[in-house]
Amino acid sequence: MASAPIPAGALQPGPPLPARPVRSAERWIKLLAAAVLLALLVFAWLDVGGSLSNLINGLFGSKGIFRSIVGPSLPPNTGAIGEGLRASVTTFCVAVLSIAFGVIASVLMLPLAARNLAPSRSAYELVRGIQAVLRAIPELIMMLLFLITVGINPFSAVLALTLHGIGVKGKLFAEAVEEMDMTPVEALRVAGAGRLQVFLHAVLPGVQNTLISLTLYRLDANFRSAVTLGAVGGGGIGFLIDNQLNDFQFKVVATYLVIMVVWVLAIERISTLLRARL
Amino acid sequence: MLGPAQQDESIKWSGAVAPDHSLSIRGVRKSFAGTEVLKGVDLELAPGEIVAVLGANGCGKSTLLRCAIRLLEPDAGEIRLCGRDLASLRGKELREARREAAVVFQQIALVRRRSALQNVCCGALGELPLRRSYASNAFPHEVRERAALALQRVGMLDKAWQPASTLSGGQAQRVAIARAYCQRASVILADEPVSALDPRAAEDVMELLADLAHRDRLGVLVVLHQPELALRYADRVVGMLLGEVVFDAKPPEVSPQRVAELYQHLHGA
């Protein structure tokens, strides 16, 4: 095959670029930022008592995670599968219920939480403020509060996850509405439709897929949180893991961990598949 | 003297006792952050009339349209829609008065997931109580029939069940106009309804709007960026320059020179 000859000029250098303007402050600010970041990292390392020997011993030493935990937990105890599955279903129920409650509450808050729907600036600020506070309180802390008021049971976990979830989903949902095309909304407003009618016929159908996608996306995160809250009294597989760890039943714990990982991966997979179909 | 029933009739869509002007805009001013975008605009629109507004990008055409139905609050001036002073109305009253107007946008303002028919039915939302409108299948039979009629009027009846997202731009724009028709508005305000359409579809939509004005006696106000369409289809052409109306005349009286002047300042100075 005869290839075309490369034209003589092809490899010539391009035109000289005009000199890039350098603002005198630029370099200096970068240096300062690097110094601050380095100082922060050093401080953090010292503050948590970081030490290289702890790091190595913790992983590989005689009391390290590999020798004292991973080793003794193999092979996992297959006798614990039944109980583990049963408990993991409870964990899943906690996740699903809290997601459902969270979605309902977040959707109901939308007319106030989305800037482009809110009747007044102050209503919007108030609702988004409440959501920010709910988001700022970690699920675990929320759970500790409900343990006092509701007691040691899975429903406390549902409540804790729901409240934190309203903070997270409320914001995500509101942002989805703020980004939506507003022209159908305006057309219906001009047609004399009331707020609720506009919400039902233009806003919800407009963002419905985005909301479902966001919800599915949060499902595995909610399951993992449900496991965590289980360990502090919320029941389910988290509770079993905590109990068996206290009894040093590492082979049983290993079984539970496998079950938990399978759940999380399965939820992730199914949610991805469903979202692709939207 | 008019009895109460007749008075009521005069503000409804009947054509028989229609007021002189469907839409009357007087001395409307609007500023954004200290910049005056509308500097005292006057514009009258009569029933049965299609009026085109021409003007360069940013001269305030969309702002004017939005002020006309109080999607934006004008700073000053008077707006009468079918004889009612919009500025003095609030809440439910404003909603009822606004029903006389329908809007059509360049970005096709349909709910994409819903069928053409469902979208058209939504034009009737303003007259339905919530219990007949919480979902599309709660709409009364009468509204569906009227929607079908509207779709037929714009030549889209065969696409009634197609989701709006699958319609072409020209088809979707006609469905949007059918929604205005189903709303039984007296005035259609269209902001660049044909800017996203190919020349053929643009002609169809303009023909439809002109026909709605002339045959159904609606007042149609349409913002255009195509002077030739304006001159061909409109009964009157309004030229806007930097927030002011610089001419308002019948097409034969609008010289190419005057049209060209609307767009010149962009390139001069």
Ligand SMILES: Nc1ncnc2c1ncn2[C@@H]1O[C@H](COP(=O)(O)OP(=O)(O)OP(=O)(O)O)[C@@H](O)[C@H]1O
């Ligand atoms: N919400 C707003 N806030 C601030 N400025 C605005 C706002 N809406 C419009 N403007 C400004 O008002 C001026 C007129 O805008 P408008 O959209 O009415 O122009 P237009 O004539 O419709 O232009 P186009 O032909 O591009 O649609 C522009 O300078 C625009 O930047």
Ligand SMILES: [Mg+2]
């Ligand atoms: Mg515009």
